Amino acid sequence: MPLSDEKLNELKLVCKDLRKSILKMAHAANSGHPGGSLSATEILTVLYFAIMKYDPHNPNWHERDRLVISKGHATPLVYSILAKAGYYKGDDLLTFRRLGSPYQGHIDRLKAPGIEASTGSLGHGSSLAVGMALGSRLDKLNNRVYLLNSDGELQEGSTWEAIMSASHYRLGNLTAIVDRNRIQLDGWTEETMTLEPINKKYEAFGWHVQEIDGHDMNQIYNAILKTHEIGIKEHKPCVIIAHTVKGKGVSFMEDEVKWHGVAPNDEELAKALAEVEKE
Amino acid sequence: MGATVTEKKEMIATRVAYGKTLAELGKENLNIVVLDADLSGSTQTKFFAKEFPDRFFNMGIAEQNMIGVAAGLASTGKIPFASSFAMFATGRAWEIVRNSVCHNMFNVKICATHAGLTVGEDGGSHQIIEDIAIMRTIPNMTVIVPADATEAKLATRAIAEYFGPVYMRLGRSNVPVLFDEKDYEFKIGKAHVIKPGIDVSIFAYGVMVSRALWAQEILKSEGISAEVVNVSTIKPLDKNTILSSIKKTGCAVTCEEHNIHGGLGDAIGALMSEENPAPLKRIAIQDQFGQSGKADELLIHYGLTKENIALAAKEAIKKKMK
Ligand SMILES: Cc1ncc(C[n+]2csc(CCOP(=O)(O)OP(=O)(O)O)c2C)c(N)n1
Numbered sequence: 180m181p182l183s184d185e186k187l188n189e190l191k192l193v194c195k196d197l198r199k200s201i202l203k204m205a206h207a208a209n210s211g212h213p214g215g216s217l218s219a220t221e222i223l224t225v226l227y228f229a230i231m232k233y234d235p236h237n238p239n240w241h242e243r244d245r246l247v248i249s250k251g252h253a254t255p256l257v258y259s260i261l262a263k264a265g266y267y268k269g270d271d272l273l274t275f276r277r278l279g280s281p282y283q284g285h286i287d288r289l290k291a292p293g294i295e296a297s298t299g300s301l302g303h304g305s306s307l308a309v310g311m312a313l314g315s316r317l318d319k320l321n322n323r324v325y326l327l328n329s330d331g332e333l334q335e336g337s338t339w340e341a342i343m344s345a346s347h348y349r350l351g352n353l354t355a356i357v358d359r360n361r362i363q364l365d366g367w368t369e370e371t372m373t374l375e376p377i378n379k380k381y382e383a384f385g386w387h388v389q390e391i392d393g394h395d396m397n398q399i400y401n402a403i404l405k406t407h408e409i410g411i412k413e414h415k416p417c418v419i420i421a422h423t424v425k426g427k428g429v430s431f432m433e434d435e436v437k438w439h440g441v442a443p444n445d446e447e448l449a450k451a452l453a454e455v456e457k458e
Numbered sequence: 459m460g461a462t463v464t465e466k467k468e469m470i471a472t473r474v475a476y477g478k479t480l481a482e483l484g485k486e487n488l489n490i491v492v493l494d495a496d497l498s499g500s501t502q503t504k505f506f507a508k509e510f511p512d513r514f515f516n517m518g519i520a521e522q523n524m525i526g527v528a529a530g531l532a533s534t535g536k537i538p539f540a541s542s543f544a545m546f547a548t549g550r551a552w553e554i555v556r557n558s559v560c561h562n563m564f565n566v567k568i569c570a571t572h573a574g575l576t577v578g579e580d581g582g583s584h585q586i587i588e589d590i591a592i593m594r595t596i597p598n599m600t601v602i603v604p605a606d607a608t609e610a611k612l613a614t615r616a617i618a619e620y621f622g623p624v625y626m627r628l629g630r631s632n633v634p635v636l637f638d639e640k641d642y643e644f645k646i647g648k649a650h651v652i653k654p655g656i657d658v659s660i661f662a663y664g665v666m667v668s669r670a671l672w673a674q675e676i677l678k679s680e681g682i683s684a685e686v687v688n689v690s691t692i693k694p695l696d697k698n699t700i701l702s703s704i705k706k707t708g709c710a711v712t713c714e715e716h717n718i719h720g721g722l723g724d725a726i727g728a729l730m731s732e733e734n735p736a737p738l739k740r741i742a743i744q745d746q747f748g749q750s751g752k753a754d755e756l757l758i759h760y761g762l763t764k765e766n767i768a769l770a771a772k773e774a775i776k777k778k779m780k
Contacts, residue, residue: 210579251583276579278751278759284581290749299583300545301519331496334518364496365516371496372518 249304
């Protein structure tokens with residue numbers, strides 16, 4: 180079932196706002212990670228505004244859906260979306276990365292609300308999510324655990340230990356989404372350390388696999404709903420390999436390794452904002 | 459040859475000196491191989507990678523595997539230099555470092571950058587303040603922290619010559635160049651008195667050496683003669699130099715960009731209690747995690763300043779007089 184046109188338009192506007200905020204935050208901090216924030220914008224937008232159950236006024240509500248952001252460097256995106264979701268006003272987002280700011284370089288659950296787990300060291304989030312899924316099951320909760328992985332962190336052995344354990348424990352309440360933007364820090368993933376075939380690897384580890392366009396919000400939405408169905412029916416953890424573009428929405432950042440961890444200067448910011456606005 | 463401090467205005471990060479020296483060494487010694495974990499631009503192994511692509515291995519974001527593979531390479535007679543951020547090279551890979559590298563006595567050089575608070579904006583998840591503790595506790599491991607670019611260059615050369623596991627801690631941020639290659643001698647296991655004095659011994663390593671020197675000037679202006687010792691090899695500790703300084707001055711201050719637990723302060727404190735009990739003050743991070751901010755701001759926020767060193771020196775002197 181597709182999202183209604185009205186809903187889709189609403190989500191597109193959210194993405195536009197998020198992209199602007201991401202760019203402004205990186206610019207203000209003169210550092211940070213715009214590329215991998217822009218690639219995951221649609222994924223998180225669908226999760227927060229069409230899928231997940233949560234209460235920003237009661238972030239610790241026991242029955243909430245939980246989202247582990249394993250690519251903890253995507254802070255410009257995460258802190259912007261938490262503001263949009265109502266966890267805080269966010270009028271101080273531009274203090275990002277400054278001394279004393281709640282908005283740290285890598286997400287920190289003790290400094291801002293709405294973050295399930297502090298990450299930043301890659302390859303930690305998957306195990307955390309498995310633990311949350313096991314805990315939810317012990318408590319017989321009806322919630323789901325979502326996990327956002329980067330593609331680069333699939334190189335960490337710890338990620339595969341978690342993947343193995345998720346199917347062993349038949350965690351049908353776990354949905355992982357891989358932001359397959361094909362770029363890591365030093366270069367293209369396939370040139371740095373081959374990841375493909377990712378789908379077959381997950382399958383061999385006992386997961387249900389879907390591949391989608393990670394910027395098409397209808398595809399994201401439907402793929403996530405499908406994981407709910409499979410999870411209940413087959414008691415399998417599910418992964419969605421979301422094919423994305425690093426730096427999406429800003430022509431000069433798209434598919435450019437450089438924009439993994441560099442902030443735009445004044446001129447680049449103006450150009451980027453104009454492009455996002457026109458979209 | 460001793461250890462003269464040269465007042466230069468230049469600022470260079472120790473990781474930069476490391477990267478350039480590694481590329482030089484690549485020409486001189488064909489056994490040198492370099493491994494990185496998707497951070498070659500940051501750790502500066504990119505220079506070596508460019509010149510010697512056949513002897514460079516990017517292992518991807520997989521630090522445990524990187525260290526294990528480095529150990530395997532060492533077993534075949536290669537001299538592997540493995541680099542990543544210090545958080546991951548020491549923390550993530552600790553047990554591999556302990557068992558595959560040190561327990562085997564394999565000749566692996568773990569040269570890790572972005573250590574301590576001076577990582578800056580990346581924040582607490584990336585600011586390792588425990589690396590000295592967890593590395594120095596492993597048998598067979600040598601632990602080195604260069605104070606400036608000159609020492610980083612000389613130390614890189616020295617560890618390539620030395621046989622055995624080494625952890626070398628390097629920084630992200632620019633630090634003042636303190637030493638001139640022409641009159642600075644680096645020897646593994648040798649601490650240098652870089653300013654002689656008689657009232658108090660100040661022991662420091664890494665970025666804190668320049669702060670110790672600035673504190674020495676503050677103290678001098680107040681009529682106190684402080685001795686500054688650069689302890690760039692944390693393990694094995696240069697007991698002779700340290701103890702003879704304390705015997706002369708009768709009290710000590712240690713300064714480190716590290717948690718208060720397990721670092722140089724503890725190492726020197728233990729040495730002093732056993733060999734020559736005397737007052738000691740430790741300047742270090744007070745058992746807290748770091749956070750995002752500018753490198754210099756963070757050093758101030760966590761109390762790693764010349765003013766605090768000078769204050770600690772005066773307190774140590776006062777205790778000695780009781
Ligand atoms: C364990 C670990 N090793 C290294 C790093 C340094 N680092 C930060 S981001 C990054 C790579 C980014 O690529 P990817 O993981 O694919 O993220 P994305 O492209 O989605 O931003 C690296 C190596 C880290 N944060 N954690």
